[in-house]
Amino acid sequence: MSLTLSPPQSIKVCVVEDDSVIRDGFALLINGTHGFRVMNTYHCCEDALKNLEHDDPDVVLMDIELPGMNGIEGIGKIKKLKPKTNIIVITVYENDDLVFKALCAGAGGYLTKNMPPLRLLEAIQEIQGGGAPMSTNVARMVVQSFQKNRNSPLTSRETEVLELLSKGKSYSTIADELFVDKETIRTHIKNIYWKLEVHSKAEAIEKATKERLI
């Protein structure tokens, strides 16, 4: 019989959240549920990082706006120290910029604070089971990020050329890959520049990326 305080199948959780009411609420909910155990709670990333090795959490619930280091930075540092830790962002902010920064930094889930409490427990299980818990809006943002603008001013050939250009290929290489003359590619690119109202490769790629033409 094991003498540890929690059974081995318990999911070890840390909470990083500056609002003590929310922090304690989460801790209470999680600790009060069989199969979960809160190792520690913190009001800032700095403290959480100090004890990360000792706490050895499976899942970290992470706020974004925090005193000192913000949550995005914190995610990066936790992932660097312990790459297998699963991090779920829990915040009130749901704007594109923050969502993508958090995911790029290594977050494996993204929820908003107005979720029903039981959703939190589901999410922790979901991320441990190989999923990626997301709020409705975040899921949509993420999926939409794959989709192109359907009102592109570019023809399909022009889009094709611009895509290859954005991969760093030269006019000659593109010409070879598309089995046409280099001059044809030059003409396509001139037309692309004219349509996008730009005067260089970098501007074209920037504009096309921003408007999701490629």
Next chain:
Amino acid sequence: MSLTLSPPQSIKVCVVEDDSVIRDGFALLINGTHGFRVMNTYHCCEDALKNLEHDDPDVVLMDIELPGMNGIEGIGKIKKLKPKTNIIVITVYENDDLVFKALCAGAGGYLTKNMPPLRLLEAIQEIQGGGAPMSTNVARMVVQSFQKNRNSPLTSRETEVLELLSKGKSYSTIADELFVDKETIRTHIKNIYWKLEVHSKAEAIEKATKERLI
């Protein structure tokens, strides 16, 4: 009092699925639930496209492997004709390639056929409510696609340079943006090429993208 066959708040659904058992199962489930209505079911995209204007569905449930046009192509054509239609892919295949192709083509959700039946109804409501229903594995794939390789051989400065290079910027532009000399950028790029064992910009970007270094 309205004389239409379904109340205005009913979600109009079409099913495209070549297995008649599954197709009829879905239709029965959806039509048997208040607030949902199946407009039509099809065994191939071609037929679904012919009646798309008439059916005017809010949501299309789309299989991938189909006789004739495959589901990915079908998604693109439906979105072209009626961009506001929400499409949920329902398939047995969950590999990266198919998932990303489907999302790029315009799918707004992606589920597997082994889901519990009620999940289908939830998913239809979810996508109509601005969400993006995904199976556990698909959600994880999608989130992981934002994350970089944490074992990059490149230094942070080199990564920064390669990122700007991949945006189509020239050595001089990169130098200006990073407030260093062009010669410094050239050295960084030489080191990047050496580390990645490549000999050109395009190769470097290709390799870095594949290994998620940028």
Next chain:
DNA sequence: TTTAAAATCCCCCATACCGAGTTATTCAGG
């Protein structure tokens, strides 16, 4: 504190690339 890695800068060279301007042919779809 010694060392190694990272970041910075400089030179040469030859080729290929790029942006701008202009014109023109072929072909498919409405």
Next chain:
DNA sequence: CCTGAATAACTCGGTATGGGGGATTTTAAA
């Protein structure tokens, strides 16, 4: 039949790129 799309050709001047060499300074790790 006419427009848009894709294709191709020409010139011109300047820039970018890849490869070679060497050097210094700053930072981080051992």
